[in-house]
Amino acid sequence: MSTTHTVVGSPLGELTLVADDGRLSGVYFPHHWYRPDPAGFGPRDDAGFGEVSRQLGEYFAGEREQFDLPLDPRGNDFQLLVWDLIGGIPYGQTTSYGELARQLGDGATAKDVGQAVGRNPLSVIVPCHRVVGKDGQLTGYAGGLGRKRFLLDLEQRTDQLW
Numbered sequence: 001m002s003t004t005h006t007v008v009g010s011p012l013g014e015l016t017l018v019a020d021d022g023r024l025s026g027v028y029f030p031h032h033w034y035r036p037d038p039a040g041f042g043p044r045d046d047a048g049f050g051e052v053s054r055q056l057g058e059y060f061a062g063e064r065e066q067f068d069l070p071l072d073p074r075g076n077d078f079q080l081l082v083w084d085l086i087g088g089i090p091y092g093q094t095t096s097y098g099e100l101a102r103q104l105g106d107g108a109t110a111k112d113v114g115q116a117v118g119r120n121p122l123s124v125i126v127p128c129h130r131v132v133g134k135d136g137q138l139t140g141y142a143g144g145l146g147r148k149r150f151l152l153d154l155e156q157r158t159d160q161l162w
Helices: 046-060 077-087 097-104 110-118 145-161
Strands: 003-008 015-020 023-028
Touching: 003 046, 015 046, 077 097, 077 110, 097 110
Parallel strands: none
Antiparallel strands: 003 015, 015 023
């Protein structure tokens, strides 16, 4: 497997993008809660991330609501199920950890979902910022609550433009 990375600027600060064999496997903020050891990010390849950078730029400009990228998130089966559900939350909308747990069934709890959400390796791309606490309250975000608020506000502003 060929792993490469780059660092791009964004309104949220620098984002480290990681890809395995051309499939995006990580988007990390500085001081990301569960950021892997950068030694595993492979060599820097600024040329290999043009499409990801373009789509992120469009998103931050309010011109893109969904990403169309080859993804390769790494996690256990439960995490992958949660991340898949998160990917289905519509732009500009939110859902709660408890609601995702209800959708999963099989004894899943809001706490279980929260732990999986916190380990989402594809921040922004897999929109874990759209998951909120009971009654819409903002709760943890691997990139910090300020970034979560920024992303939610961005989606509300652009959603209202249309």
